[in-house]
Amino acid sequence: MPKGKPIIVGSRGSKLALTQTNWVISELKKLNPGVEFEIKKISTSGDKITDVPLSRLGGVGVFTKELEVALIKEKIDLAVHSAKDIPTEVSEKLTLGAMPKRVDPSDVLISAKNVTLERLPGNARIGTSSLRRKAQLLALRPDFEIVDLRGNLDTRLKKLEADDLDGIIVAHAGLIRIGYTGQISEIIPFEIMLPAVGQGSLGIEIRKDDERINKILSKMDDLHTRIAVEAERALLAKLQGGCQVPIGAHAKVLNDEVHLEAVICTLDGERTIRDSHKGPANQAAAVGNELAQRMLDNGGDKILQEIRQNFPKQMP
């Protein structure tokens, strides 16, 4: 039976992005024998500007926008994103057709001397350009010197040596996907560091009205992942956070309930608001919303306002 024309898959060109895209394609081929796929590489503004901290880049969707435009213009049929890069509001013409099963959402430490965070020497130099990682590190160890570290995973791993750092923090998921888990010194527990919303999961974006692709993707959707990420994204939307604010969150589904934990920190890690909430798994968005509202009321609003004053250009 003819299966129609090849499906054009949009992907960023980084090693991690292409690995994720190739993995999605191989899974889809298993689920849909005979369907052909072609990769079209698309560079995003986040790929082009690598010398500015993400938190200063401003705007939303710096790693997704060009792919979304290509989807809407029908230059590609699906786009594979890291869920944490997808803005909380997606175009009304597009939808997340599938969220494959999440891999470990934790952050990890790779340290030069292979020690854990707690055993790093005083004033250790740690590389990360994420405000969320920086704030939670300083909350644990105010003595750390946080050094800005951008670029793709390969570049960041090289900078550990080249920039004479004591350690770097990256997402476990990225390392799992490119097969670099051998260098991990510590999988940082959630009590110390909550991950970025969506970290560890992929979002496959498609045109809402594209029934053929919708059907091809449907078997790849993992319901627990979708529910957990929905709770996290609802929280983030309510807090109106992006890369400019240190917000961490993690949700999981247990016995038909979604359990959500979240943190809002000041940039220096001196004040943190941490809270958790749970509710029926089929009301994930409400769970996220309710937790966000409670955190805003308990001082989160004040912290977020202070932070926005530091980033006047990006945040209205």
Ligand SMILES: NCc1[nH]cc(CCC(=O)O)c1CC(=O)O
């Ligand atoms: N910030 C960039 C980014 N976007 C997605 C991942 C990989 C982790 C994931 O898939 O959630 C990474 C690397 C990192 O944060 O170290």
